[in-house]
Amino acid sequence: MSVPYDPSVITDRGRAVYGATPPGRAVPCKRQTPLTLDELDEVVELIAAGREQRRAAVIPQRLMTRDWPSVVQVVLQLDDRLGRAPAGWKIGAASEEIRRAEGLPGPSPGRIYLDTVFRSPAVLPGELFINFRNVECELAFRLGQGFALRSAPYTEAEVEANIECLMPTLELGDMVFEDWYGASGYFGSCLDNGGGAALVCGPEIVDWRGLDLPGTRLALSLNGTFVKEGFGRAAMGHPVTSLTWLVNWAIGNGRRIADGEIISTGTCTGHCFVAPGDEVVLEVDGVGVVEARFED
Secondary structure, three states: OOOOOOHHHEEOOEEOOOOOOOOOOOOOOOOOOOOOHHHHHHHHHHHHHHHHHOOOEOOOHHHOOOOHHHHHHHHHHHHHHHOOOEEEEEEEOOOHHHHHHHOOOOOEEEEEEHHHEEEOOEEEOHHHOOOOOEEEEEEEEEEOOOEOOOOOOOOHHHHHHOEEEEEEEEEEEOOOEOOOOHHHHHOHHHHOHHHEEEEEEOOOEOOOOOOOOOOOEEEEEEOOEEEEEEEHHHOOOOHHHHHHHHHHHHHHOOOOEOOOOEEEOOOOOOOEEOOOOOEEEEEEOOOEEEEEEEOO
16 A cells, blocks of 8 residues: 655654664664575575565574674575676765664765666566665766776776766665664664665766766655755765775675676765655756655
8 A cells, every 4th residue: 555645754764664673772782793605595585585585684683783794694695595687886984974873884886787777767577675675875887997906996987997987876775674773783784785775766877077076966765755965075075086986895705896887975864764655856967857656
């Protein structure tokens, strides 16, 4: 059943459908030690089963840890385990606001998969999501040429030279674990592909280099009512800086970047949780509009 628009339950985080825990109120799990190889496999299988069977999952307390390298390893192994055709990468928690809300030590990358990329205006089927529909307004780049593995980090100039176009995007978050902010106590959304579920892409802007991307305004509306705005500088100060960080993170973890991949550089507006039946519109000054409707 569609959820009707009710102004009384809309805040700057959208609907209060993110679970029992308010932002920034997660209780960190006690464990700080790395997951063993067997434990890594167990967490990966738990998440993969939830993804493949379209159901929520519960992680045993003994597998909850604040060890960040273990989280990164789960993300990489989960990508291998799922074996899905990739379209690129997304960066979760590129902004300080999100890292504070979720208690994260740094940005949280995840894969964008080919069958979850949509063109605006998009109608998003319910089967894309398990527990959440978390809307994030971002600026993404499609690369003309990718990046090979090498020991030296790529410079921002090298990365910018390989950009084919800029696109405004709606990056849509979900995870198999319930209680979005409560799961931050064990980095739940980070474990599950950085919380990434789908991407809606707006117009492709080839001549973007004259734009003031840090100062570019992104405004989000829900069911015709303005909800919030943000600016491109939320993505590590500059979206190209965020893109460069992701490229070097991937290369540093043994993942080459292929030609034509899309990199979405992180939310500029924080989180906005919506429900089936909702419609969202992103307006990016000087760039374009992205629209999405969420089916039951």
